[in-house]
Amino acid sequence: MKVFLTVLALAVASASAFETVVRPKDIPKVPRVEGRITNGYPAEEGKAPYTVGLGFSGGWWCGGSIISNEWILTAAHCIGGDSVTVYFGATWRTNAQYTHWVGSGNFISHDSADIALIRIPHVDFWHMVNKVELPSYNDRYNDYNEWWAVACGWGGTYDGSPLPDYMQCVDLQIIHNSECVQYYGSGTVGDNIVCVRVVDGKGTCGGDSGGPLVTHDGAKLVGVTNWVSGAGCQAGHPAGFQRVTYHLDWIRDRTGIAYY
CATH class of the missing domain: 2.40.10.10 (Trypsin-like serine proteases)
Known part of the structure; x- marks a missing residue:
């Protein structure tokens, strides 16, 4: 992870009236890559071919979605570092169908919202790698x-x-x-x-x-x-x-x- 727990301030008159929130990426650092769906079920091969893993050069892990042959949609708070390795078609996280290295020049973060785009080399679609x-x-x-x-x-x-x-x-x-x-x-x-x-x-x-x-x-x-x-x-x-x-x-x- 790039940072420790980050708590967002709530813009309300009485902050104590509401709960705080935390970005999943920023949950306290552990000595291994952290990525978690709690109490879910194992995905069969090809269950979500649009889902990619994003391993950023700074050492943190995020997810993303393929939205075309050349674009990934993710969260802006994930974006950082010099590059990202995109894991395509992985059911077992590090056993992807293939990976692409993408430099930071291909990152586009929204100016005011927690959403971002990553331009990727063209990928062909099949049942294990596809867009949503x-x-x-x-x-x-x-x-x-x-x-x-x-x-x-x-x-x-x-x-x-x-x-x-x-x-x-x-x-x-x-x-x-x-x-x-x-x-x-x-x-x-x-x-x-x-x-x-x-x-x-x-x-x-x-x-x-x-x-x-x-x-x-x-x-x-x-x-x-x-x-x-x-x-x-x-x-x-x-x-x-x-x-x-x-x-x-x-x-x-x-x-x-x-x-x-």
Whole structure:
């Protein structure tokens, strides 16, 4: 990890009224790469061919999503260092179908939101390596309230567990922002955020930053992993993602990718 625990300040009148949040990448450093889906299930080969592992030169690990032959979508707080090694088509994290080294000149971070793009060398698609579609412009105002989605990543299956390298996935239900605001306040949960319920400790955790949240219905990328409760990944409190529909114009203007 690049940094130790980072707690975001809440822009509310009484900070004590709401919980803090923490970026999964910034959960305290351990002497091994940390990437975690808590209480999920092992992914069969090819389960999420759009999911990539991102090993940054600074020594931290994040996830990302293939959105075209030449672009990865991830979290801005992941971006850093001189380069990143992109792991494509890996079920076992370090046993990728292939990898690409990408220099920092190909990183594009959003100016004010926790979302970023990485330009990659052209990759061909097949059942182990493929893109995930973005929502269409017709769905840009869909809040996906109560929709089910899946998040996938690598690592331990509970807080403090040994690190298995096999990809894990977890099914999560999206909630209305008004429910999420009750935990974290409107200073953290803005229109650019989509939240999910964390039930029975099932959710995202350390190293899952930047990874995908993809709807069961239609298989659309609706979220980029951003933060979890400062009380812990398994505390049962909502987790937050960048809302992809909020950033469709930003993505289109930099990549040309759009669905109408």
